[in-house]
Amino acid sequence: MQLDWKNLGFQYLPTHGQAQCDFADGKWGSLEFQTNPMLSMHVAANCLHYGQAIFEGLKAFRTKDGRVVMFRPDKNASRMRESAERLCMEAPSDELFIEACKMAVTRNIDFVPPYGTGASLYLRPLLIGTEATVGIKASSSYTFLVLVTPVGPYYKDGFHPVEALVMLDYDRAAPKGTGRAKTAGNYAASLLPGLLGKKKGFPIILFADPKENKYVDEFGTSNFIGITAAGEYKTPDSSSILQSVTNESLQLLAAEMGLKVVKEPIALDSLGQFSEVGACGTAAVITPVHAVHYGEKVFRFGEKDKAGQTLARLYKNLQAIQYGDSPDTHGWLVEV
Ligand SMILES: Cc1ncc(COP(=O)(O)O)c(C=O)c1O
Known part of the structure; x- marks a missing residue:
């Protein structure tokens, strides 16, 4: 072919x-x-x-x-x-x-x-x-x-950071709803907020927790990960997000790199704690996020045109396993 x-x-x-x-x-x-x-x-x-x-x-x-x-x-x-x-x-x-x-x-x-x-x-x-x-x-x-x-490769011309908008007008999932399930209706429900975000110039949107609208839930089609200056890899503990396979794999790699993996509710107001933020999922592995717009506030992470070095390393390490450049020490690959 x-x-x-x-x-x-x-x-x-x-x-x-x-x-x-x-x-x-x-x-x-x-x-x-x-x-x-x-x-x-x-x-x-x-x-x-x-x-x-x-x-x-x-x-x-x-x-x-x-x-x-x-x-x-x-x-x-x-x-x-x-x-x-x-x-x-x-x-x-x-x-x-x-x-x-x-x-x-x-x-x-x-x-x-x-x-x-x-x-x-x-x-x-x-x-x-x-x-x-x-x-x-x-x-x-x-x-x-x-x-x-x-x-094709997600990043054709480099690993470009994007800006995200916290979507407070719409929820992706209801409390105790189907947010954990990968069901078609969740995606239909996310189309309108996604479109509104794009109209405002944001390629990705970040959903808040549906109960209080105070905590980070997840991006439209990917989980949230944040790296702190203290060497922590943080990701939200929430019952209404999809349990990402990429996130789970990155957590293991992060721990191997010496980062402390923390799963906890992440208040939107506390986004300033992160030096790097990323959106993770199968399609792109990690999309670096260099700013999150939350109402009147703008949280910025690292440089505009360059991914932070911890996320870049995690990305590289995971891709190296997927393409067989590094040994598959976790037994993640299934040969066909
Ligand atoms: C809502 C949502 N969250 C997270 C993810 C990432 O999950 P995974 O890493 O298993 O692709 C996806 C993509 O599949 C998704 O649609």
């Missing part, structure tokens, strides 16, 4: 197909590779009306020594199970989840970008309720699929 790997964005490109499996009559059917990217479903399917739709996101990489590896798919499998539980859905077992990921990558192996391009193959596992229901109830049938698409 010849694609302009280095200049690919984060968008959907047609591939050979997706791994797919249906749940009906109380059991999962066989896992199959489907080449038709269109799904046929009932007009009254539960996912269309009542939002039984959850998904995941992870990446596969071509390593220096020519292997193709997925980064911690077991974490995404267990997070999908947790999301499914919150939304009363039937989840695939971890084995089925990982087998489907492997099938989707293997059958699209020529879409895994070459080592050295900074590009990767993005995997999008999806689970939807398909039963025709008009009364509100959990679906008894589901489709689970894993589609893939090659994506």
Whole structure:
């Protein structure tokens, strides 16, 4: 496959197909590779009306020594199970989840970008309720699929810090709501605040905790991490944010680098304690944030055009493991 790997964005490109499996009559059917990217479903399917739709996101990489590896798919499998539980859905077992990921990558192996391009193959596992229901109830049938698409390097011309806006007019999730689940509705709800933030010139927005609006929750599609001058790696302890696989991995690397990892509520008023702030997630690993606008206040972190050195090191260390440049001492990579 010849694609302009280095200049690919984060968008959907047609591939050979997706791994797919249906749940009906109380059991999962066989896992199959489907080449038709269109799904046929009932007009009254539960996912269309009542939002039984959850998904995941992870990446596969071509390593220096020519292997193709997925980064911690077991974490995404267990997070999908947790999301499914919150939304009363039937989840695939971890084995089925990982087998489907492997099938989707293997059958699209020529879409895994070459080592050295900074590009990767993005995997999008999806689970939807398909039963025709008009009364509100959990679906008894589901489709689970894993589609893939090659994506370019997030930072094509360097690791550029951005400015974020604290969104106080809208919440991303309700207290005791579905903020911890990776469910479609959370993202639909974040579109308007995201758009309003962009109109004001902010590429990313930071949501406050939905209960008191006083604490940091998370960015629109990534977790919040902050580094203090005292050598701490802090991230919010909140029940309404997604448990980021990237954040958890960075916490381990941070501890290995000698940083003290602290998970605690982070008051918006206390953002001045940080010398570096970042947004972390699968897509970019870390996006450095050099300013957070909170009402009339502006908190600034480090230099405008340069990421702080601790976040830059964490970013480099995680990517080095993903591309096989450093040994995978934690057993995070699953070969396909
Ligand atoms: C709301 C939200 N928070 C955090 C993350 C980061 O999670 P992960 O590191 O598992 O990609 C994502 C992206 O998937 C997200 O959508």
